[in-house]
Structure formats: structure tokens, C-alpha cells
Amino acid sequence: MSNHPRDPFPAGGNPDAHATGMPVVTVIGDGQLARMMQTAAIEMGQSVRLLAGSAGASAAQVAADVIIGDYTDLDALRGAAEGASVVTFDHEHVPARHLRALMDAGVNVQPGPDALAHAQDKLIMRERLRQLGAPVPPFTAVDSVDDATTFFDDVDSRVCLKARRGGYDGKGVWFPGTREELIRLVTELLGRGVPLMAEEKVRLDRELSAMVARTPSGRCAAWPVVESVQTAGVCTEAVAPAPDLPPALGERAGELAVKIAGDLGVTGVLAVELFLVHADSGGEARILVNELAMRPHNTGHWTQDGSRTSQFEQHIRAVLDLPLGSPEPVGGTTVMANVLGADTDPDQSLHDRMIEVWNRFPDAKIHLYGKDWRPGRKIGHVNLTSDPGLGGGVPELRRRARLAAHYLVHATWADGWISD
Amino acid sequence: MSNHPRDPFPAGGNPDAHATGMPVVTVIGDGQLARMMQTAAIEMGQSVRLLAGSAGASAAQVAADVIIGDYTDLDALRGAAEGASVVTFDHEHVPARHLRALMDAGVNVQPGPDALAHAQDKLIMRERLRQLGAPVPPFTAVDSVDDATTFFDDVDSRVCLKARRGGYDGKGVWFPGTREELIRLVTELLGRGVPLMAEEKVRLDRELSAMVARTPSGRCAAWPVVESVQTAGVCTEAVAPAPDLPPALGERAGELAVKIAGDLGVTGVLAVELFLVHADSGGEARILVNELAMRPHNTGHWTQDGSRTSQFEQHIRAVLDLPLGSPEPVGGTTVMANVLGADTDPDQSLHDRMIEVWNRFPDAKIHLYGKDWRPGRKIGHVNLTSDPGLGGGVPELRRRARLAAHYLVHATWADGWISD
Structure with missing residues (x-):
């Protein structure tokens, strides 16, 4: 036994990563945020498991306990959550119904799906914030071209059109310069089934x-x-x-x-x-x-x-x-x-x-x-x-x-x- | 393929840990120093491989590329060094002859065995430091009971006896209170083949x-x-x-x-x-x-x-x-x-x-x-x-x-x- 790689754990990750008996934190996601959570956790003696899309992903490269699986697959989520004290995320894209299923099975999900809904859907977020009295730009749901053009007139053509879900880093955001461009965009996006909202383009x-x-x-x-x-x-x-x-x-x-x-x-x-x-x-x-x-x-x-x-x-x-x-x-x-x-x-x-x-x-x-x-x-x-x-x-x-x-x-x- | 642990790499560690193509740093050792080197390396996007004694050891728990092997086994060292840009250590106990063999095979070892000799053998270190004009307490090699008692008289009985090699955290260090205790200790330790030195117990x-x-x-x-x-x-x-x-x-x-x-x-x-x-x-x-x-x-x-x-x-x-x-x-x-x-x-x-x-x-x-x-x-x-x-x-x-x-x-x- 002079030289061999560490044995894998056949059906649930790497138990050596959790040898300390400290609470296991399962992180859903394999990007840089998960990677940096992990180094912080290690220094505190905490024990992390990752649900990663691939073994070569940013966080998976450097983690000791990696489960390869898809975060939209409930079985993969269940497997990664097994024995974990808490499940958390490096992104907001896990389907809420899966998180509710995990919670029904007794899994501790932080943040929970009710909170996450406000990071997943820009319209839900804005409606809730307005309700709470938090300052938000004027906005509207866009379920039709009419919704969009009415809003266009309301805000003196200063419209920012947004996909309600899935956008980040400038993706899913459009600044139509004209009424015609807005109509074209909304027609195309609604036609593709993209739920939309619009807000005033802020100075x-x-x-x-x-x-x-x-x-x-x-x-x-x-x-x-x-x-x-x-x-x-x-x-x-x-x-x-x-x-x-x-x-x-x-x-x-x-x-x-x-x-x-x-x-x-x-x-x-x-x-x-x-x-x-x-x-x-x-x-x-x-x-x-x-x-x-x-x-x-x-x-x-x-x-x-x-x-x-x-x-x-x-x-x-x-x-x-x-x-x-x-x-x-x-x-x-x-x-x-x-x-x-x-x-x-x-x-x-x-x-x-x-x-x-x-x-x-x-x-x-x-x-x-x-x-x-x-x-x-x-x-x-x-x-x-x-x-x-x-x-x-x-x-x-x-x-x-x-x-x-x-x-x-x-x-x-x-x-x-x-x-x- | 909904949920499975990351595949192991059968004969040379985990290549996904080195997906970036950054220089690979092999760390010999599995204690807390290797563990903390690793979190620092990850943050800089560097890529670490570990030669660990066991999969549950401090550093091995949290590392993505762990080779299990014995650091006194040249084959294990060779395997861990394969493809590495540099080999380094979290302790000083790797035999110098093995490090020289690695270097002969083109491995970049830092620090090298000539430097490490001064951290491995307290007598070699003190002789070299004295030669360099660095201030050290009065000391002597102890190859016989006579060496020890002569030194005992020279330093007015203020003797600290040390094993030349392998001691740390207070291990391998003795403070004999009397000439008789010194004689007994030296006789016993030399009899057991422990190379010794003595130095003045400093105020x-x-x-x-x-x-x-x-x-x-x-x-x-x-x-x-x-x-x-x-x-x-x-x-x-x-x-x-x-x-x-x-x-x-x-x-x-x-x-x-x-x-x-x-x-x-x-x-x-x-x-x-x-x-x-x-x-x-x-x-x-x-x-x-x-x-x-x-x-x-x-x-x-x-x-x-x-x-x-x-x-x-x-x-x-x-x-x-x-x-x-x-x-x-x-x-x-x-x-x-x-x-x-x-x-x-x-x-x-x-x-x-x-x-x-x-x-x-x-x-x-x-x-x-x-x-x-x-x-x-x-x-x-x-x-x-x-x-x-x-x-x-x-x-x-x-x-x-x-x-x-x-x-x-x-x-x-x-x-x-x-x-x-």
C-alpha cells in the first residue's frame, strides 16, 4: 500500500471529509461562490459537501466531498442533502418545489424557498418591496404589448424591460430606445414564453x-x-x-x-x-x-x-x-x-x-x-x-x-x- | 446520472483538481499546516496535491487531490511528485536521501535537503550557526557519558539535553537536575541509539x-x-x-x-x-x-x-x-x-x-x-x-x-x- 489515491465513497460522497463530526453544510452549486464558501468553512473546521454539475467546475476542483448531479433533479438534491445539517446555495436557480419537497422531508434549507422567491422573480420582489414601503423604481408586470406601451407612455419612454426570472450580469435586461423596438422585443419575448416586467430607467x-x-x-x-x-x-x-x-x-x-x-x-x-x-x-x-x-x-x-x-x-x-x-x-x-x-x-x-x-x-x-x-x-x-x-x-x-x-x-x- | 460521487482517478490522484493548468504544488504531510497551505493556495487559484498518511488526516479531509502513502517510502514520494512543479512539506521528517533521489530525477524540492538538514538535526544546525556567527547558547555533541559530564561542569550544571533528531513540542528535550540524573539519562538514551547533544540551559x-x-x-x-x-x-x-x-x-x-x-x-x-x-x-x-x-x-x-x-x-x-x-x-x-x-x-x-x-x-x-x-x-x-x-x-x-x-x-x- 505504498501509493494510491484516496478511495471514493461509493454511494454518498466522501465520509473522510466529515471525520470531525461537525455539522455538514451542503452547498448546491459549483461556482466561485461555493469555492470561496468552502475555504472559509475549512478554516473554521466546518465540513462541506458540494452538489456540482461537473467534477472540473470551479468549486468541485478543490472540494473533498463532491456529489455530481443536476440541481434541477430532486433525487440529486435529496442525495446531496442526506445527513446535512443545512442545505444552502451559491445561486438562486433551484426550483422552489424541490426545496419544499426537501423541507417536507425534514431538510433544513437556508435561505428557504419563500425568501428565495424574491431573488428568483423580479416582479414578485418588486411587488413585495413596494408593499413593505421600500423604495423601488416605478414598475409594472408586462403580460401583453399593451402593458408595455402604456408603461412606455407613463415613464416618458424611459423603459427598462426585464425577464422576471433567470437574468444576471446584464443578461435578461433590455433598454429599448423606441416604442417600435419595445413592441418588437415584447412580442418576441412573450412569444417565446419569457415572463416579463418593465421598470423606469433610472437616472x-x-x-x-x-x-x-x-x-x-x-x-x-x-x-x-x-x-x-x-x-x-x-x-x-x-x-x-x-x-x-x-x-x-x-x-x-x-x-x-x-x-x-x-x-x-x-x-x-x-x-x-x-x-x-x-x-x-x-x-x-x-x-x-x-x-x-x-x-x-x-x-x-x-x-x-x-x-x-x-x-x-x-x-x-x-x-x-x-x-x-x-x-x-x-x-x-x-x-x-x-x-x-x-x-x-x-x-x-x-x-x-x-x-x-x-x-x-x-x-x-x-x-x-x-x-x-x-x-x-x-x-x-x-x-x-x-x-x-x-x-x-x-x-x-x-x-x-x-x-x-x-x-x-x-x-x-x-x-x-x-x-x- | 442523477447523483453519484466524483470518480476517483485510478493511478495518480484527481486530475480535476488541476484542471486549471496552474503549476501543481505537492505538499508532503497531512497535518494542519498542509491544511492551511491548501486553503491559501485555493484562493490564489493554485493547485495542490497532498501525500497523506491517511484519508481522515487533518489536511486530507479537505483536499481534492490526495495520494495516500508513507513519506518515508520513496515510491510514494515519487508518485506524489509526478507532474508537480514543486514539492514542499508540512514537516521536516522526510529522509534526505529520498529528497536527493527526487532531485536526481528532476523534481523541484523546496526547501532542499541541504537546507532541511539544519531543521532535522539540532547539532548540525548549531554547528553551522556558530560558524556563521549567529548567537547560539554554548553546546556540545554528546557521544559519551564523559562528553556530558564535562559539559555539565563547564556550564555549572545548567544542562539541557536534546535528541539531535525528531524532537518537537517539548519531546526529545530533558533538563536533568543532577549529575547522576544526567549520567542515567545519557547512558539510557545512547544505549537506545538516540544521537544526543547538550546545551546550556539559558536564563x-x-x-x-x-x-x-x-x-x-x-x-x-x-x-x-x-x-x-x-x-x-x-x-x-x-x-x-x-x-x-x-x-x-x-x-x-x-x-x-x-x-x-x-x-x-x-x-x-x-x-x-x-x-x-x-x-x-x-x-x-x-x-x-x-x-x-x-x-x-x-x-x-x-x-x-x-x-x-x-x-x-x-x-x-x-x-x-x-x-x-x-x-x-x-x-x-x-x-x-x-x-x-x-x-x-x-x-x-x-x-x-x-x-x-x-x-x-x-x-x-x-x-x-x-x-x-x-x-x-x-x-x-x-x-x-x-x-x-x-x-x-x-x-x-x-x-x-x-x-x-x-x-x-x-x-x-x-x-x-x-x-x-
Whole structure:
């Protein structure tokens, strides 16, 4: 027995991964969020099982107990949930009826399907938020072309059309420039059976994200509100705490996120994506809720290096109903820049690109997801935390984070820098 | 194909763990150091393979690519090294001849056997350090009872007897009180074939640890010098940076560690355990080298939550010859308290003990190794970083870290605290 790979467990995963007898957390999903939940869980001595679509997926690559299966298949979900103390998610796409079936069988699902409905269906979310008195842009259900054109007139042609379900990262969102384009889009999408809604296209100053964690017992912890930068609907950058945010507005955004988490019964991490809307002449800036995500979120990646408690550690603690950690920042400001696949993949290896980035910015915390290159794909992120010795403040920190992320995808320095 | 565990890879580990094509780091060893190297590696998108003694061992529980085998078996080592960019260690016990055989076959071993010899054999280490002009306590080889008694007289009976190889955590170290006890010990140990040395039992103020990382290219980064508290030869606490250390002394200790790393050709993380020796009347305090460890070290665990770059991330970066990260602290002071198995294991579950600790100290960063309870066994550690709002300074931080670690093993509050 000198050299052999670890034996597989034939019918229910890898029992060695749970040798400690700690509660088993089953994570449904195999993306980078599951991957980072897992490293956080390991450090706390917690024990994770993954339901993954494939063995080579981001989280499955690095997990010790992986069940391969489809999250739309109830049997696969049942198998992954067997013996788990809690089932949680790295995405919102598991069918609610399956989650209810698991709960009927005694499985502890966090967040539960009633909460998740508000992250799965944009219309349900907006109706509920309006009911709760949370600020949302004017919106309407679009079940016919008439619904759409009436709304088009109501909002002076400033229409944003959205698929109610399944959209993310700018997918499932359209900005028709004309009434004709709207009619064409709605006709085509309804014809394909895509449930739709429309909302007013907001004149926004910038986007914010208010993130909280909440336990089944109702304990909450809110991170500082973050500014998020979206490019073509995809988050490219987050700055924490949001620079130059009036304290009262930051506080209101944090309280709103806590209220939404409580009213909707969210458990685990909740991200409330917000629009910061132009002040009218004489008025003050307002926040409007854009989207909800009930899991760790791209705008919370800064917490890994910039907060006492990362969103991944906090999510695991929250779904296990453990006391929450402190959401305080550890440095002044942390900037997160996404590493998004370029249009072409450079010849220089990713390994050599890391060397180049670290030679210039040794402090860049590079997080990579083990994903193959694909144009626009999220393959990693870079965190940079301000240093008392750094001149130039937040703008310089943002510049550096962007340069680092740009180099990681393009293998070129956007500012023409040449190493010694 | 609705639900099945991931397939094993029959003859060389799990290729899915290396789907990214990133350099593969093979870690020989399955303890907590390998476990924590692995989480750091995953976050950087690096790819780790483990040679573990058993599938249930601390690191093997959580690794995606585990080869089960014995690190004293050359075939097992060869198998684990296959295709790896670098082979590194979580302990110093791999036979040097095996490492040389791997190197002869073209394997990149970091640190190499010539450096490791100084962490494997205390006599070789002291001879080399004396040669380099590094401060060490008076010492001698002990090949006979005569060697021992001569040294006993030379140092006024203040003898510390040590096994040259294999000792750690207070094992392999004896403090004979009398000449007779020394004779009896030496006779017995030499009779059993244990190679010995002796050194002067130092009158020490306190113990320090100077840690650095060094790359094969010769780049170095030194963390602030740490105070370490040993109880019965086992590290129980570390305070970073060492409180009230004269800056010149801290600087000297850091420079000494960098010099030793360079002169000995160490790669990866090096811990230089130091004695801070009483100032003679009128003189100033001095440092003496106690031990060397060529891997992440217990006195460096604070870096996970208290430094820009953790020792585990830095070790992976160093052995891959990547640029090193900043060793700067992120907070004021970080205290690490070890969680060592109590004499009996309390009835309360470890999970419930974590809840109790976090209810009182939500900021305690609890790291657990997935190890079963055994008296005195290192099963985890707690890091606490000072908070600007915390009264009481470093003594209060130490008190809290100790209380948290004590609760995790005893399920009682050492100060009698009762929760609401």
C-alpha cells in the first residue's frame, strides 16, 4: 500500500471529509461562490459537501466531498442533502418545489424557498418591496404589448424591460430606445414564453450595494455600504466603504437591507443592489432598490481581505445559525476589481501574469476561480486595501486595482508601465 | 446520472483538481499546516496535491487531490511528485536521501535537503550557526557519558539535553537536575541509539520568533518579530508584534532570520525560535537562536488574520518562486492562542463551544484542524486582533484569546463568566 489515491465513497460522497463530526453544510452549486464558501468553512473546521454539475467546475476542483448531479433533479438534491445539517446555495436557480419537497422531508434549507422567491422573480420582489414601503423604481408586470406601451407612455419612454426570472450580469435586461423596438422585443419575448416586467430607467448617479447577513434566529450584521461599478451590466469594481457617501444615506441603506432581510425571512448573506438617484434641484439624493441576491455577492468580495469577517465565513456562520462575526473593515478602504476574460486570451500564462502583477503590486490579493478563459467570464478578482503609506488615496487605490485586474486578463499594462 | 460521487482517478490522484493548468504544488504531510497551505493556495487559484498518511488526516479531509502513502517510502514520494512543479512539506521528517533521489530525477524540492538538514538535526544546525556567527547558547555533541559530564561542569550544571533528531513540542528535550540524573539519562538514551547533544540551559526572559519567507531567487520578506509563550515545551500563545521589544532588538532578530535563510539556502517559510536572554547588570538583553523550522510555524498562525500576507499564502508563493506579499500587520496587535486538547473531552460538542465563544467574542477567529480530541493535542487556534475601540490594550487582548481557547477545550470560562 505504498501509493494510491484516496478511495471514493461509493454511494454518498466522501465520509473522510466529515471525520470531525461537525455539522455538514451542503452547498448546491459549483461556482466561485461555493469555492470561496468552502475555504472559509475549512478554516473554521466546518465540513462541506458540494452538489456540482461537473467534477472540473470551479468549486468541485478543490472540494473533498463532491456529489455530481443536476440541481434541477430532486433525487440529486435529496442525495446531496442526506445527513446535512443545512442545505444552502451559491445561486438562486433551484426550483422552489424541490426545496419544499426537501423541507417536507425534514431538510433544513437556508435561505428557504419563500425568501428565495424574491431573488428568483423580479416582479414578485418588486411587488413585495413596494408593499413593505421600500423604495423601488416605478414598475409594472408586462403580460401583453399593451402593458408595455402604456408603461412606455407613463415613464416618458424611459423603459427598462426585464425577464422576471433567470437574468444576471446584464443578461435578461433590455433598454429599448423606441416604442417600435419595445413592441418588437415584447412580442418576441412573450412569444417565446419569457415572463416579463418593465421598470423606469433610472437616472442614476452611481450604484451601491448594502450587504447583510442574517441567521435563522434573526441576528443580523451589516457590512458598510459599498459603491459598485457596473460595465455593460456586469460588476467590474467595488469600493468599500462607498467613498463620499453622506453618512445618513449609508445608514439608511444599511437599515433598509436589515429590514428587507428580516421582512423577507432571508438567512445567510443578502445583497441589496441599490441605485443612488440624482438629487432633484433643491432635494436630496435618494436610494432605490435594484436587485436582491440571497448568497455571497460579487460586491462583497472585498470582505475577504478588507473586513474582520468575510462574506463567505459569515454566510456559513449564518446558515448554521452560529453567532455572526464583526462586519467592520480592517483597513481604510478596500477596492475589488473583477478579472473578466478578455476578447482573446493572451499567450502569456496566467501564472506569469500573476508574477508580473505581484512584482508591481505585491499587496494585490489575487483570487482566482480555476475557470477557463472565456470572453467576459468572471475568472477572478483582485482586492487592494489602503495602506497608511499610500499616497493618492482612494483614486490611486482604484487605479492600481484596475491596472492589476487589466494585466491579469490582457497581459499588458493599461498605463504603459514597463518593469525594470 | 442523477447523483453519484466524483470518480476517483485510478493511478495518480484527481486530475480535476488541476484542471486549471496552474503549476501543481505537492505538499508532503497531512497535518494542519498542509491544511492551511491548501486553503491559501485555493484562493490564489493554485493547485495542490497532498501525500497523506491517511484519508481522515487533518489536511486530507479537505483536499481534492490526495495520494495516500508513507513519506518515508520513496515510491510514494515519487508518485506524489509526478507532474508537480514543486514539492514542499508540512514537516521536516522526510529522509534526505529520498529528497536527493527526487532531485536526481528532476523534481523541484523546496526547501532542499541541504537546507532541511539544519531543521532535522539540532547539532548540525548549531554547528553551522556558530560558524556563521549567529548567537547560539554554548553546546556540545554528546557521544559519551564523559562528553556530558564535562559539559555539565563547564556550564555549572545548567544542562539541557536534546535528541539531535525528531524532537518537537517539548519531546526529545530533558533538563536533568543532577549529575547522576544526567549520567542515567545519557547512558539510557545512547544505549537506545538516540544521537544526543547538550546545551546550556539559558536564563531567559522570554521567547521570540523571527519569521521570514525566502524564494529560490533569493527574495526575502520578514514578518514582525513575535513573542511566543511556551508551556511545558509547547507553544500556547503568540503575540505579534512582540510587545515592548526594543526596536533595535527586533530589527536585529529580523535581520538574523533573513541572514540564516540566505546562508542556509532556505526556501519557503523559515521560523527562527529565539531566546531573549536576561541583561547582565549594566549590559543589554541578547537574543540566542533556539530552533529552526523550515515551513509555516505555530508562531506564525497570527498572520492569517493579522498580516497582509498569511504565512500559508507566503509559503506557497515562495516555493513557487512567485513574488512575495507584504508581511505588514493589518491591525495593531494580534494574539494567537492555541487550542490544545484538555485532559478529558467535555460533553458539550465542539460546535456548541464555538457558539458560546462567538457569543462572547464575535471577533475571535476560530481555526480548527479537523482533529479528534487527545490530551495536549493541537486541535486549533484562535486569533484576536486589536480593535481601536478595545480598552485594556494588549493584556486585555491576551486575556480574551486565552479565555476563548480555554473555553474551546474545557467548555468552561476560566474567569467564571456566565452568559445572559
